[in-house]
Amino acid sequence: MHQVEIATTQETLLDSPEMVLNMGPQHPSTHGVLRVVLRLDGETVIDLDCDIGYLHRGMEKIAENRMYTMIAPYWDRLDYIAAVSNGLVWVETVEQMMGLAVPPRAHYLRTILTEFNRIASHLLWLATHALDIGAITVLLWALREREEILKIFERQFGARLTCHAWRVGGMPNDAYDDFEKDVRQFANNFPKRLDEYETVLSENRIWLSRTVGIGVISAADAIAIGLSGPSLRGSGVPWDVRKSRPYAAYADVDFDVPLGENGDTYDRYLVRLEEMRQSRRIILQALENLPDGPVNAKLPKVVKPPVGDYYHSIEGPKGEIGCYLVSDGTAQPYRVRVRPPSFINLQALKQMCVGHLVADVVAIIGTLDIVLGEIDR
Amino acid sequence: MLLLGPVNVLNDLLLRFFSQETINFFIWPLIQIGLVVTLVALWVAYATYLERKISAFMQARLGPMRVGPWGLLQPIADGLKLLTKEDFIPEKADRWIFFFAPYIAVASAFIVFSVVPFGPDWAVIADVNIGLLLVLAVSSVGVLALILAGWSSNSKYALLGGLRSSAQMVSYEVAMGLSLIGALMFARTLSLSGIVGAQGSDSIWFILYQPAGFMLFLISGIAENNRAPFDLPEAESELVAGFHTEYSGMRWSLFFMAEYAAMVVVSAVAATVYLGGWYFPFVYRLETAGYHNLYVIVSLLVFLVKVSIILYIYFWLRWTLPRFRYDQLMDIGWKWLIPSALINIALSAIAIFLVQALNGYRGMRTIESLDRGLNLTATGKGIMIVIGFAGVFIIAALLARINWRSRDFNLKTQRRNIRLVNLPKGKPAVSVSEV
Numbered sequence: 001m002h003q004v005e006i007a008t009t010q011e012t013l014l015d016s017p018e019m020v021l022n023m024g025p026q027h028p029s030t031h032g033v034l035r036v037v038l039r040l041d042g043e044t045v046i047d048l049d050c051d052i053g054y055l056h057r058g059m060e061k062i063a064e065n066r067m068y069t070m071i072a073p074y075w076d077r078l079d080y081i082a083a084v085s086n087g088l089v090w091v092e093t094v095e096q097m098m099g100l101a102v103p104p105r106a107h108y109l110r111t112i113l114t115e116f117n118r119i120a121s122h123l124l125w126l127a128t129h130a131l132d133i134g135a136i137t138v139l140l141w142a143l144r145e146r147e148e149i150l151k152i153f154e155r156q157f158g159a160r161l162t163c164h165a166w167r168v169g170g171m172p173n174d175a176y177d178d179f180e181k182d183v184r185q186f187a188n189n190f191p192k193r194l195d196e197y198e199t200v201l202s203e204n205r206i207w208l209s210r211t212v213g214i215g216v217i218s219a220a221d222a223i224a225i226g227l228s229g230p231s232l233r234g235s236g237v238p239w240d241v242r243k244s245r246p247y248a249a250y251a252d253v254d255f256d257v258p259l260g261e262n263g264d265t266y267d268r269y270l271v272r273l274e275e276m277r278q279s280r281r282i283i284l285q286a287l288e289n290l291p292d293g294p295v296n297a298k299l300p301k302v303v304k305p306p307v308g309d310y311y312h313s314i315e316g317p318k319g320e321i322g323c324y325l326v327s328d329g330t331a332q333p334y335r336v337r338v339r340p341p342s343f344i345n346l347q348a349l350k351q352m353c354v355g356h357l358v359a360d361v362v363a364i365i366g367t368l369d370i371v372l373g374e375i376d377r
Numbered sequence: 378m379l380l381l382g383p384v385n386v387l388n389d390l391l392l393r394f395f396s397q398e399t400i401n402f403f404i405w406p407l408i409q410i411g412l413v414v415t416l417v418a419l420w421v422a423y424a425t426y427l428e429r430k431i432s433a434f435m436q437a438r439l440g441p442m443r444v445g446p447w448g449l450l451q452p453i454a455d456g457l458k459l460l461t462k463e464d465f466i467p468e469k470a471d472r473w474i475f476f477f478a479p480y481i482a483v484a485s486a487f488i489v490f491s492v493v494p495f496g497p498d499w500a501v502i503a504d505v506n507i508g509l510l511l512v513l514a515v516s517s518v519g520v521l522a523l524i525l526a527g528w529s530s531n532s533k534y535a536l537l538g539g540l541r542s543s544a545q546m547v548s549y550e551v552a553m554g555l556s557l558i559g560a561l562m563f564a565r566t567l568s569l570s571g572i573v574g575a576q577g578s579d580s581i582w583f584i585l586y587q588p589a590g591f592m593l594f595l596i597s598g599i600a601e602n603n604r605a606p607f608d609l610p611e612a613e614s615e616l617v618a619g620f621h622t623e624y625s626g627m628r629w630s631l632f633f634m635a636e637y638a639a640m641v642v643v644s645a646v647a648a649t650v651y652l653g654g655w656y657f658p659f660v661y662r663l664e665t666a667g668y669h670n671l672y673v674i675v676s677l678l679v680f681l682v683k684v685s686i687i688l689y690i691y692f693w694l695r696w697t698l699p700r701f702r703y704d705q706l707m708d709i710g711w712k713w714l715i716p717s718a719l720i721n722i723a724l725s726a727i728a729i730f731l732v733q734a735l736n737g738y739r740g741m742r743t744i745e746s747l748d749r750g751l752n753l754t755a756t757g758k759g760i761m762i763v764i765g766f767a768g769v770f771i772i773a774a775l776l777a778r779i780n781w782r783s784r785d786f787n788l789k790t791q792r793r794n795i796r797l798v799n800l801p802k803g804k805p806a807v808s809v810s811e812v
Contacts, residue, residue, distance in 0.1 A: 245804065259796055
C-alpha cells in the first residue's frame with residue numbers, strides 16, 4: 001500500500017486542529033473499495049487523496065495470456081454495472097482490427113442492449129446517489145426498474161450482471177422470442193417511473209440544496225482532466241462518442257444529447273435522467289428498424305488480428321470507455337490497455353471536493369458515478 | 378369497577394407487609410413504573426416493526442414476513458439476537474464512559490414517560506406541575522449520551538457524529554421550547570395533565586389555535602430526535618453510523634431503543650399539547666354512564682392512536698426526504714425555526730389580547746370564563762382559529778422576507794436549465810452500409 005501524502009501546511013479556520021479522516025476502503029458510500037484520505041478542518045475538506053488498487057486483478061496482464069475470444073468475459077468484470085457496454089468495446093476493437101463485417105442485425109441488437117445497459121447503470125447510479133444524499137426510497141424504486149432490464153438480460157444472455165453478451169463477429173444468439181414484447185413493455189412503463197423519481201427529487205428543496213452548486217467543475221477544467229460521459233456533459237461540453245464517432249447502429253438513430261449549464265451535481269443528475277429518456281428513444285427506434293438476417297459474421301478458426309495497434313472507444317454509461325490493442329499477429333494480444341472512464345473521472349474528485357463539507361464528498365463521489373472494478377482493473 | 382377487583386386483592390395482600398402509606402407512595406408507583414416501562418419497551422419494539430412495514434409499503438416490498446404471521450414476532454427475534462451478540466468494547470475506547478453512555482440515553486428517554494398523561498385518573502403516573510419543563514430538561518440530557526458515546530469510542534466517525542449531535546440538539550432545543558410557549562399561553566399551566574384539561578374544558582385542540590406552533594414543534598422535535606431528514610449524527614452514508622459506530626450488540630440496541638423512545642416521547646408531547654391528549658369527542662359519555670375504568674382505557678387508546686399518527690409522520694418523512702447537510706441544518710434551526718417560533722409567540726399574544734379586548738365590544742362575547750385556562754365562546758374560538766391559521770402565512774411571508782437573500786432560498790430559479798442538443802454526427806467507426 002502506498003503511503004498517502006497530503007499537504008500539511010495550510011491555515012485553518014480559528015487555528016483549530018486538523019483531523020485526518022480515513023474514509024474507506026470499508027465505508028458505505030465509497031461505492032466499493034475506494035479509500036479517500038480527507039484532511040478536515042472541522043467538517044470542511046482542506047485536502048484529500050484517493051488510494052485505489054484494492055480491487056486490482058491484473059486484467060490487462062491477464063489479457064496478454066488469453067486468446068482474443070477468451071478475453072471478452074474478463075471485460076465484463078471491469079465495470080460490472082455496465083458489463084454489456086464493456087464487452088462491446090472489446091469485441092468491436094478486435095472486429096475492427098480484423099476488418100470483420102458484422103451483420104446489421106447484430107449492430108442493431110447491440111445498440112438496443114447497450115442502451116438498456118446504460119439505463120440499468122444510470123438507475124443504479126441514481127439509486128446509490130440518492131442513498132448517499134439520504135433519500136432511501138429512491139434506491140428501491142430504481143432497483144425495481146433495473147430488475148426489469150436484468151430480466152431481459154437474463155433471458156437474452158443467460159446471465160444478469162456479467163453477461164458475456166457479445167462474441168467477436170456478432171452475437172451468440174439471436175434475440176429471444178418475446179424480446180420485442182418485453183422491450184416495448186419496459187419502454188411503455190419507464191417514462192412514468194422516471195417521472196416518479198423526479199417528483200421525489202428534482203423539485204425537492206433538500207435535494208436541490210444538497211446538489212446545486214456542489215462539486216462544480218468548469219468546462220475547461222473538465223476537458224483538462226479528461227472527464228468524459230455525463231460528468232463532462234454536465235459541464236456543458238458537447239462530446240458524445242455515439243455522435244462524434246458512431247459505432248454499432250448509432251449512425252442510423254436519431255437522439256439528442258443533454259448538456260448541463262452549470263457543471264454542478266444537480267446538472268449531472270439532470271443530464272443522466274435525460275440520458276435515460278434518450279436511451280429509451282434510441283431503443284424504440286432501433287427496435288422499429290431492426291433488420292432481419294444473421295447475427296454472426298463468418299470468422300476464421302483462430303482470431304488473429306494483423307500486426308499493428310488500434311484504439312477504439314465507445315460511450316459507456318460512465319463515459320468514454322476505450323481499448324488500445326497491440327497485436328503481434330499471434331492468437332494472443334501483445335498488449336492491451338483500457339481507457340477506464342471511472343478512473344479518469346475520479347481525478348476530478350479533489351478539485352470538486354476541496355472547500356466543501358464531508359457530506360458533499362459523499363455526494364460528489366456519487367455524482368462521478370465511479371465503479372472500482374474499472375478503476376483498479 | 379370490575380377491572381379494579383384484582384387490584385384490591387393485591388392491595389390487601391400488600392397490607393400484610395407494608396403500611397397503606399408505603400403502598401400508596403412507594404409500592405404502587407413502582408408497579409406503575411414497571412408496567413409503563415414494559416409497555417413502552419414493547420411499544421418501542423413494535424414501532425420498529427411498524428417503521429419497517431411502512432417503509433416496505435412505500436418502497437414496493439413486503440418488509441418482515443418470516444417470523445410469525447406477517448413478521449409480527451420480528452421485533453422479539455431482533456431483541457433476542459441483539460441480547461446474545463457479543464458486547465464489544467474497542468481497546469482504545471474510554472471504557473467506563475463507553476459503558477455508561479447508552480444507559481444515559483435510554484434513561485433520559487424513558488424518564489420522560491413518567492409525566493406523560495396516558496389517560497385520565499390512574500393512567501397518569503406523575504402529574505408534575507412543571508411537567509413540560511421536565512420533559513424539555515430531561516430529554517436534553519439525552520444529548521450528553523450522544524456526546525459521551527461519540528467521544529469515548531475513540532473513533533473519528535463517532536467523534537464527528539457526537540459533535541454534530543451536540544450542535545444540532547442544542548440549537549433545536551431552543552426552537553422546540555419556544556414553539557411550545559404559544560400553546561402554554563392558552564393553557565396557562567406547565568402541567569401536562571393541566572394542558573390536556575385546558576383543552577378538554579375548552580373542547581378544542583390547541584392545534585387549531587396553534588397550527589404554526591404544532592408544525593414548528595414537530596420539525597424541531599424530529600431534529601431533536603436525530604431522525605431523517607435531520608439524521609446527521611448517524612448519517613449512514615457519511616459517518617458510517619455516527620456516534621454509535623463502535624457499538625454492538627445490546628449496547629447498540631439501547632441507543633436504538635432510546636432513539637425510538639425519544640420519538641415516542643416527542644410524539645406523546647405533541648399529542649398532549651396540540652391534539653388534546655387523551656380527549657376525544659363523546660368518549661366522556663362513558664364516564665357519565667358509570668363505566669369509569671372503561672372510560673380510562675378508551676381514553677388511553679385514543680391517546681395511543683394520536684401518538685401513532687404523529688409517529689407515522691416521522692416514518693413518512695424519513696422514507697421520503699433526503700438528508701440535510703450540517704450547515705443547512707444549522708441554517709434551518711437558527712434562521713428559520715427560531716425566528717418563526719418568536720413570531721408565533723408574538724402572534725399568539727396578539728390573538729389573546731385581541732380576544733380579551735373584543736370581549737364586550739358592541740355586545741360581543743368572546744370569553745366564557747377565566748377560571749381554568751382561557752375559556753372562550755364560539756366567537757372567541759373562531760377569532761383564535763382564524764388568527765392561528767393566518768399566522769402560518771404571516772410567519773411564512775415574514776421569513777421569506779428575512780431569508781430571501783440566502784443561497785438556498787430559491788435554488789431552482791437562480792440557475793439555467795440543461796439543454797438538449799442534437800449534435801452533428803461524425804465519421805462512423807463502423808460502417809453498417811458496407812456489409
